[in-house]
Amino acid sequence: MIMELKDFIENFSAQFDDTDASEIKAGTEFKELDEWSSLIALSVIAMVDEEYEVILKGEDIRNSATVEDLFNVVKAKV
């Protein structure tokens, strides 16, 4: 599967309700976003499972600072 950063950012942003998608870019440190929460972390894990068939671990989220970091983790596992 060819995985595009642009699509990943879109899928990632969709897990937020109050944060405008324009605020989320490749370099965004997502854990610093006001809306970031443990529920959104679980949603990101579930989204990655559904869209990319990759099982992320809690540590993968913890060790990623930016959206692109997480994209790279997923990409390496696809």
Add this chain to the structure above:
Amino acid sequence: MEGYNPFSLDGKVVLVTGAAGGIGRATAIECSKLGAHLILTDINEEGLKVTLEQLENQEAHRYIIANLTADEEIDKLVGEIDKLDGFVSNAGVTKPAPVKFVNRTDLERIMSINAMAPMYLTQRLLRKKKFWKNSSIVFTVSIGGVYTTVFGNAMYGSSKGALQVFMKNVALESAMNGIRCNSVNPGMINTGLVKSGTYSEEDRQKDMQTYPMKRYGEPREVALGIVYLLSDASSFVTGHSLIIDGGKTLY
């Protein structure tokens, strides 16, 4: 009072599902130390062998490999059992996901292993009159779903809620036959289920702080609750849920 032990399981024949690890394995070990004759079952033969090696009085026990989500395998298992004094249902799986990500594949798998398999197995064992009078059924339920509600736990919690309700119905309908039915409801216990990876070590450390006793439990600490419910020490206890959670539900 030498030899006095109201918790003894001496000579009792006990079926344990999910016996290849975690709470099931710990239960088998404790039951064997108290004199029970065990029938272990799981889908994982390697794990069953490891459990069997850890039991006291090894020749008194046996294992039967079975996938309890398949009717024919339940029938085969029940067919290989003569009479039981106890049945402990442990097998369980989880996959944390928010409600928005609930899906048929995961939900049906979790419901099927955690709730429907023990329901069908109990139904068959009762229908085929596999229990002696004065026997005991114990379901490993959870505090999750029944007493606590946490993010991502909808599928697992629903399965455990279903099992909790089923337990009470079995208790009611079996009481006149001298068959008791109860549950243990553990908080987080250090088993493969908890270590499976969706939560990081940091998440776990933080979660432990929500327990008044500041730690997760060990499988043996649940197993000993199960022993109580299997033994004659609980002979007037039925339809009860024994919470084993280091005080988590006090909050």
